[in-house]
Amino acid sequence: MGEGPVRVAVVNDYEIVVVGIAGVLAPYAERVAVVELDSGLPVATEVDLVLYDSFGQPQGEALDVRSILGSSGARLVVFSWNTQPELVEQSMRAGASGYVSKGVSGAELVAALERVHAGETVTPQAEADSDGAFGHWPGDAEGLSPREAEVLALLCQGLSNQEIGERAFLGLNTVKSYLRTLYRKIDADSRTRAVLWGIDHGFRPDRVRHRVERDRPEH
Structure with missing residues (x-):
């Protein structure tokens, strides 16, 4: 060295x-x-x-x-x-x-x-x-966990639930569970509203x- x-x-x-x-x-x-x-x-x-x-x-x-x-x-x-x-x-x-x-x-x-x-x-x-808290990630200031934030980031990239699971190595039911919890946290009632929230809160690459x-x- x-x-x-x-x-x-x-x-x-x-x-x-x-x-x-x-x-x-x-x-x-x-x-x-x-x-x-x-x-x-x-x-x-x-x-x-x-x-x-x-x-x-x-x-x-x-x-x-x-x-x-x-x-x-x-x-x-x-x-x-x-x-x-x-x-x-x-x-x-x-x-x-x-x-x-x-x-x-x-x-x-x-x-x-x-x-x-x-x-x-x-x-x-x-x-x-x-699911620790190393460093920072989009949405951490708004209370999203690292995994919830990653699922939202992939959602904002236009991926389907199946594609999110494949990218993040998560089961489909786990992806759906993360989506439900992050929707509650950001007060979104649809995929479109979640994406719009993400774009406004640092989830655009x-x-x-x-x-x-x-x-x-x-x-």
């Missing part, structure tokens, strides 16, 4: 998600330096690792590692609430070098990133899926790159 901190780009289609992760990693800057935050764009900076937050994103067999990494030459680490063994295995076959549960603490995430950078293959221990060292966003 070379000298200095591990250089990391954080990737997700929602700016609030990548900024939230960067905030959690900020106290560990001597070990992990977040140098780029990307929403809807491939990585452009030369970095060691790309931390791919799976919120509302393709996962498993649908993971397009080459498109995410761009020309960075980095290793990709998936960061997800979903830790089903089948999903983890699919992601690793697609080209990920590591897979980390969102049930970890900031210190545990840093340690996992360092291990991947050192050449280890890191995957979650057998555990229940996490972003397209922005922040290179942290220069602190100048590119649109």
